[in-house]
Amino acid sequence: xxxxxxEEQQMLFDSVDRFGQQRFSQDKRRQALAGxxxxxxxxxxxxxxxxxxxxxxxxxxxxxxxxxxxxxAITEAMGKNLVHYPFVATSILAPALLCDGSDAANVxxxxxGSGEAxxxxxxxxxxxxxxxxxxxxxxxxxxxxxVLSGEKCHVEDGGDxxxxxxxxxxxxxxxxxxxxxxxxxxxxxxxxxVERFRSIDGHRHARLRFDQLRGAQRIGEADVAxxxxxxxxxxxxxxxxxxxxxxxxxxxxxxxxHLKTREQFGRPIGSFxxxxxxxxxxxxxxxxxxxxxxFANVHVGDENSSAAQRIAAAKVRVSECGIYxxxxxxQLHGGxxxxxxxxxxxxxxxxxxxxxxxxxxDHHRKRYAE
Amino acid sequence: MELxxxxxxxxxxxxxxDFFAGSIPEDWRTRxxxxxxxxxxxxxxxxxxxxxxxxxxxxxxxxxxxxGWSPVQQxxxxxxxARADAPAQFHQGLELxxxxxFTYGTPEQxxxxxxxxxxxxxxxxxxxxxxxxxxxxxxxxxxxxxxGDHYVxxxxxxxxxxxxxxxxxxVLARSSQEEKRQxxxxxxxxxxxxPGITVRKIPTMDEKYHTNDMFLDNVRVPVENLIGEEGxxxxxxxxxxxxxxxxxxxxxxxxxxxxxxxxxxxxxxxxGNVPLIEQPxxxxxLAQFEIEVMALQTMVLRLMAxxxxxxxxxxxxxxVKLRWSQLTQEGTALWVEALGPEAMHFEAMEGEAAGLPSxxxxxxxAMQGALYARVTSIYGGSSEIxxxxxxxxxxxx
Ligand SMILES: Cc1cc2nc3c(=O)[nH]c(=O)nc-3n(C[C@H](O)[C@H](O)[C@H](O)COP(=O)(O)OP(=O)(O)OC[C@H]3O[C@@H](n4cnc5c(N)ncnc54)[C@H](O)[C@@H]3O)c2cc1C
Ligand SMILES: Cc1cc2nc3c(=O)[nH]c(=O)nc-3n(C[C@H](O)[C@H](O)[C@H](O)COP(=O)(O)OP(=O)(O)OC[C@H]3O[C@@H](n4cnc5c(N)ncnc54)[C@H](O)[C@@H]3O)c2cc1C
Numbered sequence: 001x002x003x004x005x006x007e008e009q010q011m012l013f014d015s016v017d018r019f020g021q022q023r024f025s026q027d028k029r030r031q032a033l034a035g036x037x038x039x040x041x042x043x044x045x046x047x048x049x050x051x052x053x054x055x056x057x058x059x060x061x062x063x064x065x066x067x068x069x070x071x072x073a074i075t076e077a078m079g080k081n082l083v084h085y086p087f088v089a090t091s092i093l094a095p096a097l098l099c100d101g102s103d104a105a106n107v108x109x110x111x112x113g114s115g116e117a118x119x120x121x122x123x124x125x126x127x128x129x130x131x132x133x134x135x136x137x138x139x140x141x142x143x144x145x146x147v148l149s150g151e152k153c154h155v156e157d158g159g160d161x162x163x164x165x166x167x168x169x170x171x172x173x174x175x176x177x178x179x180x181x182x183x184x185x186x187x188x189x190x191x192x193x194v195e196r197f198r199s200i201d202g203h204r205h206a207r208l209r210f211d212q213l214r215g216a217q218r219i220g221e222a223d224v225a226x227x228x229x230x231x232x233x234x235x236x237x238x239x240x241x242x243x244x245x246x247x248x249x250x251x252x253x254x255x256x257x258h259l260k261t262r263e264q265f266g267r268p269i270g271s272f273x274x275x276x277x278x279x280x281x282x283x284x285x286x287x288x289x290x291x292x293x294x295f296a297n298v299h300v301g302d303e304n305s306s307a308a309q310r311i312a313a314a315k316v317r318v319s320e321c322g323i324y325x326x327x328x329x330x331q332l333h334g335g336x337x338x339x340x341x342x343x344x345x346x347x348x349x350x351x352x353x354x355x356x357x358x359x360x361x362d363h364h365r366k367r368y369a370e
Numbered sequence: 371m372e373l374x375x376x377x378x379x380x381x382x383x384x385x386x387x388d389f390f391a392g393s394i395p396e397d398w399r400t401r402x403x404x405x406x407x408x409x410x411x412x413x414x415x416x417x418x419x420x421x422x423x424x425x426x427x428x429x430x431x432x433x434x435x436x437x438g439w440s441p442v443q444q445x446x447x448x449x450x451x452a453r454a455d456a457p458a459q460f461h462q463g464l465e466l467x468x469x470x471x472f473t474y475g476t477p478e479q480x481x482x483x484x485x486x487x488x489x490x491x492x493x494x495x496x497x498x499x500x501x502x503x504x505x506x507x508x509x510x511x512x513x514x515x516x517x518g519d520h521y522v523x524x525x526x527x528x529x530x531x532x533x534x535x536x537x538x539x540x541v542l543a544r545s546s547q548e549e550k551r552q553x554x555x556x557x558x559x560x561x562x563x564x565p566g567i568t569v570r571k572i573p574t575m576d577e578k579y580h581t582n583d584m585f586l587d588n589v590r591v592p593v594e595n596l597i598g599e600e601g602x603x604x605x606x607x608x609x610x611x612x613x614x615x616x617x618x619x620x621x622x623x624x625x626x627x628x629x630x631x632x633x634x635x636x637x638x639x640x641x642g643n644v645p646l647i648e649q650p651x652x653x654x655x656l657a658q659f660e661i662e663v664m665a666l667q668t669m670v671l672r673l674m675a676x677x678x679x680x681x682x683x684x685x686x687x688x689x690v691k692l693r694w695s696q697l698t699q700e701g702t703a704l705w706v707e708a709l710g711p712e713a714m715h716f717e718a719m720e721g722e723a724a725g726l727p728s729x730x731x732x733x734x735x736a737m738q739g740a741l742y743a744r745v746t747s748i749y750g751g752s753s754e755i756x757x758x759x760x761x762x763x764x765x766x767x
Contacts, residue, residue: 035719124711129641154711159719175642197715200737205714264506274754330575330744334504334752335529338574338745345575349741356711362651 003294005073013073015050020081026343033084033202040160044085048115052087056235057095061109068235068297072242079246082346084202086118086157092239094119096232096301097165097182100220104184108163120158121236122166122185122208123229125151130359132167132229134175137210139168139183139218146170146183146218148191148210156236156357159196159204162187166208167229170222182225183216190214201346201353231301234311237358238300241293241314244322244354248289251329251347252282258333275332282328285321292317312368319355319364326351375442383446389423390454399455402624403631404702404739406578410493410535413460417490420459426488427464434472434480435488441674448623455630458621462532463487463494465617466610467540470557474598474606483538483559495536497527497560497584504529505755507542508551508604512586514543514558516600520590521545521558523566527584529749533569534582536562541586542607545600557603559595566590576741577716618691619670625663625694628701631736632656635708646708659697659704666693685763688756695746695753702740713737 005013023043024032032039047053052074057063064070071092078087090112098105098119111117128134137150148168158164164185172179185192191213197205220228256279259270269275296314299307326348330337337344355361375383398408407413420426428444430436439447451458468487471479486492503509512525523543533539539560548554560567566589569582598606636647636656646652673686706713716734747753761767 127640127642129710131641134642154714156711196719198717198719199714200716200741203714204719205711207712207715263502264504264509266506266509272754274757327744331747331753334748335499335745338748340573340575340577348744349575353714356714360707360710362707366651 003291005069009069009073012070013077016052016074016077016083017080019046019050020077020083024081024083029082029346035198040085044118045115047085047087048113053091053115054113056092057109057113058099061095061101061106063095063109063113068238068300071235071239072294072297075239076242076246079243079248079350080250082202082247082343082350084350086120086160086203088236088239088243089120089157089161090118093121093232093236094163094165096235097121097228098184098219099228102219104217105219108184111162117162118160119163119165120155120161120206121229121232122152122155122158122164122206123233124154126153130363131175132233133177133180133226135167135169135180136174137166137168139170139181139216141170145214146216148183148185148213148216150210152208155206155208157203158194158206158208159198161206164192164208165219166210166216167225168216172223177226179223180226180229181222182219182229184219185210185213185216189216199353201350203353227303230308231303233358234308235301237311237315238297240354240357241289241297241318244318244351245286245290245293247347247350247354248282248286248322248325251344251351252279252286252325254342254344254347255279255282255329255332258336262334269332278328278332282325285325289318289321309368312364315359315364316361316368319361322351323355375446379442379446382443383450386447386450387453389425390450390456393419394454394456398457400631401735402455402457403627404705404735404742406735406739406742407460407580408457410532413457414490414493416457417459417488421489426490427468428459429465430468430472430488434468434484441677445619445623445671445674448620449626452624452626455627458624460493460532461617462496463492466496467494467559469609470540470597470606473609476594478594479559479597492538493532493536495530495532495539495562497530497533497539497541499529500526501528505752508555510542510544510555512541512543514541514545514556514591516545516593517590519593521556521593521596523558523560523586523589523591525586527586529572529581530569530584531581533562533584534571534579538562539567539584540597542603548601552604554601555603556600557597557606558591559597560589560591564589564591575744576738578738578742618687618694619673622666622670622690622694622697625666625697625701628698628705629656629660629663632659632701632705632708635705635736639708639710652708655704659701662693662697663701666690666697669693685760688751688759688763691750692753692756692760695743698746699740699743702736702743705736706740709736 051064054063055066055070059065094112095109098109112119123132125136139146139148166183166185167180168183169179170181191211193209195207199205259275259279260268262269292314296310300311329344330348333344336342401408425437427436428439428447432438464487471483498507500510514521514523539562541558541560542555544554545556546554566587568585571579572581572583574580636652637645639646670690673683713736716737
């Protein structure tokens with residue numbers, strides 16, 4: 001048993017870390033966050049050239065066929081440097097969904113790998129909570145084509161997507177497990193309205209409305225997409241866990257540095273026992289998160305219920321630990337922690353965002369218990 | 371023990387309730403519930419509204435233009451204000467410098483400043499903290515050197531909230547170097563128009579403009595703007611310790627507003643066919659929050675009743691501040707949770723139509739409130755410092 005990255009994964013981590021440090025240093029971050037489109041596009045192409053965007057695409061489909069540990073090495077380094085691009089949605093979740101070997105899917109996979117296209121998954125609806133089986137959007141078959149109607153209230157990282165992977169009903173009632181199919185919809189499809197939103201962590205999400213939309217391409221078999229969707233989301237979550245771990249450890253490191261250098265009452269604030277204990281609890285939270293996060297990731301996407309349960313457990317605990325660490329990092333920095341200038345509040349906000357991406361703590365606690 | 375309001379209190383409550391009925395504009399109410407401060411113009415408008423009714427300074431004695439209300443009446447007033455989603459009054463003039471002026475100020479200072487605080491013609495901000503002096507305020511380095519009939523101030527203040535809109539600032543500065551750091555600090559009243567004051571925004575994580583760096587470069591302040599005696603400014607702050615309960619107590623009462631915000635969000639959001647508010651897990655969490663708010667409010671009520679009977683509050687103001695900040699943080703986070711994934715939709719992106727007609731009115735304020743809430747355990751004496759104060763004052767540790 002070995003919880004550590006192998007040599008290649010460590011090299012992958014280091015190269016993403018270098019990329020992050022160079023492109024996302026304090027001053028450059030601001031420009032990237034401000035939505036400088038040319039700059040964001042340049043970064044995305046660099047990421048493609050380095051092969052990261054095809055890490056999770058199977059070799060048969062022209063990708064690298066990497067393992068979840070490879071994925072973790074990348075997203076952990078992204079979390080450490082707060083790279084805010086839609087890597088997980090596009091390069092982890094979407095490839096897991098585009099697995100039917102069809103031409104339509106392979107065309108998109110190619111473009112994902114080459115950095116030409118971004119893809120996001122549209123599952124959540126106003127009345128669905130985070131339950132993936134609650135699908136009210138319909139896809140009715142008319143003259144041999146599908147017509148989509150309905151709304152998706154939140155598409156994680158969907159703000160810059162070129163394609164959406166949409167769950168819609170081809171059968172069954174709103175909360176039935178059967179009858180859900182998956183569709184590929186280009187962003188400029190007639191009948192599609194996209195509203196885009198910036199989140200607190202620089203990620204860009206979307207809300208979609210399908211108004212008698214034609215031209216959606218079904219991916220995989222009709223009516224039985226739910227298991228594929230659930231396994232795909234599990235992989236997205238797995239990648240996010242590592243991102244959270246990277247962010248938690250980095251913000252803890254920055255906080256420890258602050259405790260040693262900030263002086264009040266004529267001594268470093270790290271000499272106050274209450275703060276020593278707090279940073280120790282932050283460290284324990286990081287240890288817990290890394291342990292359960294790695295453990296859950298090893299079998300993520302397996303077709304059995306214990307894999308699903310583990311990822312739900314890890315999602316709950318890593319989210320809780322992440323929020324704790326983020327809050328305490330802010331608290332221990334005092335007023336500076338609340339400022340926009342220091343990286344600390346940005347880590348807190350990302351950890352907050354990660355805690356609800358692909359399902360809140362309560363949602364996953366419920367899934368675990370089911 | 372008598373825990374019911376007296377008939378006179380009930381009559382007073384009805385009078386206050388009548389006053390607030392329909393008086394708070396709808397577009398204030400959501401932001402108020404989020405625990406977010408209204409814009410300066412709105413707060414000024416609100417303060418003027420109260421002043422016109424004679425209620426501009428609920429905690430001040432009548433001789434200085436206050437209401438002379440008993441603590442129980444103050445409690446009732448704030449409860450009714452909270453019930454109507456009225457904002458908390460801006461406190462830096464009313465609760466911080468005002469009481470110092472009426473306790474230690476000269477007759478001229480009282481005449482000049484107090485009425486204008488009540489009428490909101492002046493807006494005060496607090497220039498205490500510095501880059502090197504936060505929790506350890508006595509480490510402040512800004513100097514005030516006497517030069518004829520003026521003090522000349524030099525130094526950097528930090529986190530001076532609302533300095534960008536304020537007309538005046540009260541500043542602690544070192545007028546002499548003494549062995550004991552708390553000595554030699556003077557409290558001075560400055561006009562923000564004075565030459566040599568520069569204000570620079572500090573961007574904060576909630577993306578709202580609250581606070582500033584304030585640079586003092588040879589700012590000349592007339593000696594008549596000194597409060598009390600030179601070098602004794604530190605002591606004057608102490609009067610605030612006991613009044614602090616007024617500020618914390620009043621804001622604690624406003625937690626009711628967060629409860630109604632959570633309730634309405636959770637009633638709107640349906641999962642499957644069941645509103646979130648009817649789902650046992652969420653119901654339990656909300657009930658727990660309401661119970662803790664109730665406990666804090668009874669703690670406040672008891673504090674006010676004791677105060678009415680002439681008892682000192684001891685360190686109970688610190689206790690209320692601690693619990694209030696925790697509950698503000700938990701409440702706003704619960705509200706964000708109730709809203710679901712869309713709470714993350716902080717701002718419509720470039721190129722989209724302005725305004726978000728399809729978003730409920732409480733977004734993005736819930737998220738902004740939750741982010742802002744993080745600072746409540748940092749400013750006004752951090753939670754760690756509050757624990758120290760209680761250990762010292764209550765237990766002599
Ligand atoms: C059931 C039991 C079995 C035990 N078995 C053994 C045994 O087999 N062999 C053996 O040698 N001993 C044994 N002990 C003794 C045990 O190790 C001591 O009780 C322990 O070290 C605490 O010492 P104390 O009881 O003197 O408490 P104290 O040291 O007086 O501590 C009192 C409290 O103060 C806190 N405290 C003390 N110092 C600090 C500090 N610097 N900062 C913050 N907080 C502080 C402590 O955490 C504690 O809450 C046993 C004790 C118990 C209760
Ligand atoms: C939004 C905002 C608005 C503000 N508005 C004003 C204003 O209008 N006017 C004004 O004068 N100031 C204002 N402040 C300043 C505020 O009062 C200080 O931020 C606060 O006193 C903490 O000081 P600091 O930021 O320097 O943190 P530090 O004092 O450096 O504290 C850093 C950490 O160390 C801890 N710590 C410090 N000393 C101890 C100790 N002895 N034991 C244990 N832990 C300790 C703190 O609790 C904190 O967690 C504002 C601050 C903010 C963020």
